[in-house]
Amino acid sequence: MPIYLEQGHPHVVRASFVDVPSDEDLEAYFHAAESLLRERAGTRFVTLLDARSGGTPPVEQLRMHAAFLKRNADSLAAGLYGVLFAASRPMVRGAVRALFWMQASPVPCLVIRELSEADDAARPWFEAAKVPVEFPTFDLDPTARGRRVRA
Numbered sequence: 001m002p003i004y005l006e007q008g009h010p011h012v013v014r015a016s017f018v019d020v021p022s023d024e025d026l027e028a029y030f031h032a033a034e035s036l037l038r039e040r041a042g043t044r045f046v047t048l049l050d051a052r053s054g055g056t057p058p059v060e061q062l063r064m065h066a067a068f069l070k071r072n073a074d075s076l077a078a079g080l081y082g083v084l085f086a087a088s089r090p091m092v093r094g095a096v097r098a099l100f101w102m103q104a105s106p107v108p109c110l111v112i113r114e115l116s117e118a119d120d121a122a123r124p125w126f127e128a129a130k131v132p133v134e135f136p137t138f139d140l141d142p143t144a145r146g147r148r149v150r151a
């Protein structure tokens with residue numbers, strides 16, 4: 001299933017997972033994320049991983065995520081204030097926690113249930129960096145403004 005990427009805001013990037021992506025689509029997302037980190041080198045932002053419509057990823061995909069974190073630890077630490085995971089399903093939130101048992105995150109990460117919590121969750125990161133940011137309002141439908149990431 002698809003992954004959508006919204007990168008129109010200078011300080012917040014949203015990646016939306018609809019159901020469980022194929023391994024190929026997940027790898028394409030990792031490639032897009034690595035490209036984005038290179039393109040935005042010298043600036044920092046928050047990544048909002050919107051898994052509200054996502055299914056519980058299989059263990060192999062958790063391993064793929066862990067490898068991505070390990071492989072990109074330095075660029076993630078340099079480029080991100082933090083990562084927000086929006087996951088309304090308990091099994092998906094549990095999978096996110098399992099990911100961090102496999103591989104520690106190089107940046108602060110918070111798990112939230114709904115997009116409406118994102119502004120309050122990210123605000124301390126922006127305040128600590130002295131970056132005055134108005135958190136964007138995201139459409140609940142990721143296809144509305146997001147670009148589909150394809151393998």
